[in-house]
Amino acid sequence: MGVTRTVAVYSLGGTIAMTTDPVTGGVVPALSAHDLLASVPHLEELGIELRVHDFRRVPGASLGFDDLAELGAEIDRALTGGDVDGVVITQGTDTIEETAFVLDLRHDREQPVIVTGAMRNPTMAGPDGPANLYAAVLAAAAPQLRGAGVLVVLNDEIHAARHVRKSHTTSPAAFTSPGAGPVGRIAEDRVRLTTAPPRRHTPLAPLTQPRGRDVRVGLYTVGLGDDGELLAAWDGLCDGLVVAAFGVGHVPGRLVENLERLATRIPVLLASRIDNGPVLTGTYGYPGSERDLIGRGLVPAGDLGPYQARLLLRELLAQGADREEITEAFTAFTL
Incomplete structure (x- = not known):
């Protein structure tokens, strides 16, 4: 690598750090960050200085916004001195795409942050954790990824937080x-870059306190024959709502009145449950179409999927954004 480079490593737990529990017989997160790094062949031959932080030991599904706020603050402190060239985060794959997206919303440093994990735990034949961690360290130290924000590295592929999805439950090529x-x-x-990383959006301001404002954002997925009764149950229970609609942003006509009523009280985002491609804004015009719903006060989520839309809306509400600021933020993701 030439001049010695420095990478900070934060372990959060997850499959990559799991061993068999003698009581239950199932695997649980137990390995430390040092344990993980010790399992990676030839890592020391890269000549990269590693600063290791044993941050959490939890399953990916148990991570929360408080964990990410604290992690983001720790990373920011580590990068302030300028002597760290990149960051690696190891965690459970259940929430990697969400963790990466949330961290990317506020990451304003040039150093790349690489999130990785494993689909096969260390007790299985052919665990992928060591290879993924090796690749993640390489990526974090790579000068050509400066300015790329938060990225996800598994299976020797580099994905932007803006686009990455977990698309299989068990495959090592899930991302x-x-x-x-x-x-x-x-x-x-x-x-080896194959395309330029996506354009970075203006980072959100850091929260003034780890928790920020206590915010609840709901996610409602529309299904065939939906009568709207469950949608009505969200009324009064959340500060914002994301609707994962059919296709380019369509819902059954019987949901329209409930959605319009909700949109007068809280921000309601219109996303697609397909999670690939944009919500349209002006093509279809029947009751329950995207054009009709936007006219009734729903905010289109651009080409953000429903999970990303929920995260962005939650972060905006946590910093006190009003409806106009929310609309502007989501509009930026359509460009």
């Missing part, structure tokens, strides 16, 4: 970027 593809791959200890 993909629908509609965009990976921004690069790793081979022979080199980062």
Whole structure:
């Protein structure tokens, strides 16, 4: 790598850090960050200085917004001195795409932050954790990824937080970027970019306190024959709502009145449950179409999927954004 580079490593737990529990017989997160790094062959030969932080030992599904706020603050402090060239986060794959997206919303440093994990735990034949961690360290130290924000690296592929999805429950190649593809791959200890990382959006301001304002954002997925009764149950229970609609942003006509009523009280975002491609704004015109719903006060989510839309809306509400600011923020993701 030439001049010695420095990478900070934060372990959060997840499959990559799991061993068998003698009581239950199932695997649980138990390995430390040092344990993980010790399992990676030839890592010391890269000549990269590693600063190791054993941050959490929890399953990916148990991570929360408080954890990410604290992690983001720790990373920001580590990067302030300028002597760290990149960051690696290891965690459970259940929430990797969400963790990466939330961190990317506020990451305003040039150093890349690489999130990785494993689909096969260390007790299985062919665990992928060591290879993924090796590739993640390489990516974090790579000068060509400066300014790229938060990225996800698994299976020797580099994905932008903006596009990455977990698209299979068990495959080591589970992580993909629908509609965009990976921004690069790793081979022979080199980062090889295949396309430019997506344009970064203006980072959100850091929260003034770890928790921010206590915010609840609901996610409602529309289904065939939906009569709207469950939608009505959200009224009064959340500060914002994301509707994962059919296709380009359509719902059954019987939901229209409930959605219009909700949109007068809280921000209601219109996303697509397909999670690949944009919500339209002006093509269809029947009751329950995207044009009709936007006219009734729903905010289109651009080409953000429903999970990303929920996260962005939650972060905006946590910093006190009003409806106009929310609309502007989501409009930016359509450009």
